Each structure stands twice: as C-alpha cells, then as structure tokens.
Amino acid sequence: MASNQPAPEAPFETYSFETPPFGNETDRQVGEWNPTEESLRPVRGRHRVAKRGGIARNGIARSSTVLGVGVFAAVGAGGMATAQDKPAVSISLPDTITNHLPDAASLPGMGALMAHDAEPDTPLAAAPLTTAGITSADAEQGATDAGEALRARILQQADQQQAEADALRKSAAETAAAEKAAAEAKQQQTDAEKKAEAAKKKAEAEAKAKAEAERLAKLALSYVLPTSSYTITSTFGEAGSMWSSGYHTGLDFAAPTGTPVKAVHSGTVTSAGWSGSYGYRTVLELDDGTEIWYCHQSSMTVSAGQQVTTGEVIGRVGATGNVTGPHLHLEVHTPGGTGIDPTAWLRDKGLTP
Missing domain, CATH: 2.70.70.10 (Glucose Permease (Domain IIA))
Incomplete structure (x- = not known):
C-alpha cells in the first residue's frame, strides 16, 4: 500500500541551451513549453498528450508521473483504507511546473469526466467500496454493507411476494366462503318457500275440510237416514x-x-x-x-x-x-x-x- 507521507520535493535545476543535460539539438532550441490548442494533437484511442521538447519528455513527464502516482495512491488509500479515518495526502511540486500545468478540465476528454462545479480537491472516494450500491432507503434501514443491503432487499421482496400470495389465498377463501354462504342462503330460502307452500296447501286443505264438515252438518239437519235399528x-x-x-x-x-x-x-x-x-x-x-x-x-x-x-x-x-x-x-x-x-x-x- 502507498504511504500517506508527503512526497519529497524534487530539486529544480536550471539548464542552459549550450550544455543540455538531456535531449537533442532540436530540444535545446524549443525553450519554455507553453501548450496551446494548436500544439496538441487530436485525441485518438487512449487519451495521450503530445510531448514537445526535452523538458516535456523528461521534467514534465517525471513530475506528471509523481502527480499520477500520488493521486492513485491517495484514491486507493482513501477507498481501501476508508478515507474517513485517514488524513489527506499532500503532494508538492515546484511552482515553476505547477504554474505551467494546464487545467485538467481543459484537457481533451477530461472535461466530460469532471463536474463543472466540483472543487479540485474533492475526494474521489468519500466512502468505502463496500458501500457501493446502497440506496438512501437502505441507509435509512441501517444497512452499511452492499451485500447486507442486497440480502435485505431480497428478503423484503420475498416477504412482499409472500404477503401477496397470502392476500390471494385470503381473497380466494373469502370468495369461496361468500359463494358457500350465498348457496346456503338460497337453499334455506328454497326450503322456506317449500315449507310455506306446504303449510299453505295444508291450511287450504284444512279449511276445505272444515267447510265441507260445516256443509255436511247443515245438510244433516235437513237430511236423515230412512230408518233406524237396522x-x-x-x-x-x-x-x-x-x-x-x-x-x-x-x-x-x-x-x-x-x-x-x-x-x-x-x-x-x-x-x-x-x-x-x-x-x-x-x-x-x-x-x-x-x-x-x-x-x-x-x-x-x-x-x-x-x-x-x-x-x-x-x-x-x-x-x-x-x-x-x-x-x-x-x-x-x-x-x-x-x-x-x-x-x-x-x-x-x-x-x-
């Protein structure tokens, strides 16, 4: 793992064009490197910056390497070792180099990767990698681990499916009970109607028999048997x-x-x-x-x-x-x-x- 100690400042040396420590004759005639839109090649494939001059290939390249290593070390240390508990990594560069570095957002292909309103020193990883994929709802339920959050969501989905199945069974049972009750009520109504009809017929028969008895009683008063003791x-x-x-x-x-x-x-x-x-x-x-x-x-x-x-x-x-x-x-x-x-x-x- 990378150390969190500040990188040592590299000594800066002044070179003359007559006695170059590196490069060739063309490099000695370039002078100070000032990248502009015309001096940069169109980006194709991977993002690469055209190197111009000996200073760009050696001094700037080494400084950029130090900067990149420092940034990756800081990000790795922050993500893997939880940046909340570790101090920020300090990276130092000579002012003459720092002042001539281009803005990262202006580099081809980099502007789209950075938010316009983000601060340069905003940490790239503000939380552990294990919290990736945790929603605000998971956080409200106390989930701090992606695996635990996934497990909780699976259990929640299973509970929801079980509740829906229970609701369907309950609805089917209620429907069957209602149909059974309706059938029983209909049968009871039919039986009641039959009993009422039977009682009505019985009452009518009794009334008819009573009327006939009364008629015969009246007739008996006007009719007699023809003889007696027979x-x-x-x-x-x-x-x-x-x-x-x-x-x-x-x-x-x-x-x-x-x-x-x-x-x-x-x-x-x-x-x-x-x-x-x-x-x-x-x-x-x-x-x-x-x-x-x-x-x-x-x-x-x-x-x-x-x-x-x-x-x-x-x-x-x-x-x-x-x-x-x-x-x-x-x-x-x-x-x-x-x-x-x-x-x-x-x-x-x-x-x-």
Whole structure:
C-alpha cells in the first residue's frame, strides 16, 4: 500500500541551451513549453498528450508521473483504507511546473469526466467500496454493507411476494366462503318457500275440510237416514241370481216389520202403491229432481202429490214383493233416471248408513 507521507520535493535545476543535460539539438532550441490548442494533437484511442521538447519528455513527464502516482495512491488509500479515518495526502511540486500545468478540465476528454462545479480537491472516494450500491432507503434501514443491503432487499421482496400470495389465498377463501354462504342462503330460502307452500296447501286443505264438515252438518239437519235399528245386508252393485238385473240396484236396511220409514228430505210424493217385485213402493221426488224409492213396505202412510218434510214417517218396513225377509230396499235415481249408489249419495249428504 502507498504511504500517506508527503512526497519529497524534487530539486529544480536550471539548464542552459549550450550544455543540455538531456535531449537533442532540436530540444535545446524549443525553450519554455507553453501548450496551446494548436500544439496538441487530436485525441485518438487512449487519451495521450503530445510531448514537445526535452523538458516535456523528461521534467514534465517525471513530475506528471509523481502527480499520477500520488493521486492513485491517495484514491486507493482513501477507498481501501476508508478515507474517513485517514488524513489527506499532500503532494508538492515546484511552482515553476505547477504554474505551467494546464487545467485538467481543459484537457481533451477530461472535461466530460469532471463536474463543472466540483472543487479540485474533492475526494474521489468519500466512502468505502463496500458501500457501493446502497440506496438512501437502505441507509435509512441501517444497512452499511452492499451485500447486507442486497440480502435485505431480497428478503423484503420475498416477504412482499409472500404477503401477496397470502392476500390471494385470503381473497380466494373469502370468495369461496361468500359463494358457500350465498348457496346456503338460497337453499334455506328454497326450503322456506317449500315449507310455506306446504303449510299453505295444508291450511287450504284444512279449511276445505272444515267447510265441507260445516256443509255436511247443515245438510244433516235437513237430511236423515230412512230408518233406524237396522242392519245393512246388501249393497249397491252386488252380483247374484236373485236379482232380475243380475246385480243389486239399491241398499238393503234389514229391520223388524213395522219399523217406521222416514222421508230423507223434504219433497213431493210422486207415487205410492204396489210395484211387482218391489212390493209396496213409495217414490219421493226432491227439490233438485232426485228420486228416492222406498220398497218392500208393509204399509204406506202417504199418497201421490203429498208434500212431506225431512224425517216425516211415510210408511213401515215389511217383506212384500221379491224378498227373503223383512227389510227396506232403498234406491236413488238421478233426475235423468239413472240409478246410483245410495251409500255414496247419503254420505254426500253428511249421513253414514
């Protein structure tokens, strides 16, 4: 390493042109070297200054060498050994040489390398080489080494990438949770709508059943069963050879002879008398045109054209006609004359035979 001691001053000797210590005859005739723009060659390739005269090749060259070595030594010492802790290097040159040295900024190729406002004695290396590449942000975070600063920036970038990945995962999880919650809410709404619809239908069915019950209750007040103390022995539609049509056309209420026979509803007696296999038969026409046939009676208490009311006695149970025992054979015919099931018709009126 270069020493920081001041360079010794070189003795300056005066030479005459008659007895030159160096150079040739041409050099002796040059005299004092005063570089001008015309005396300098255009710079090509590396920066070189044209040497003119013996003094330029020897005295000035040696002085320049001393100056260059001193400068590089100062820069090297400042950069490698941290110029903050070392005093500046002092370089001395004879005044006669120093006064004739050109300004460094005016030399070809040197002006662009030096800032116009820089001071001549500004240190070329103000900080250690290990701090190269450290930004102001690194310095604020306490980084004093380029490697440590690079490591810190890599770790910071990794942390940032990890944070971005975590944010993406969190966003994806939140999106999935929101979609799941929306699906669950939709399913709950669908289930609620189904339950509401089912409850509505149930309520409607209950209301309808209640209305029907009320209707039947009212009908029951105006409709009654044709007799009492009975047993159902044959129903509508039963097949058998004992019936001329091949099947039973009514509903049989077996009861003791003389049991009262009642009008199931108010109406008009259209006929009352003997009717062959039916024995004594009474036909009661209701207000809607429906006909009720009371057959096999032992006796009748009404006549054709008579108005009767619900529950009024119109005859007695017997065994007349084609029978095997005392009973009331009841048939129901529509206004068009078609025979229907008396059991279904009575139930429609709120009665259960």
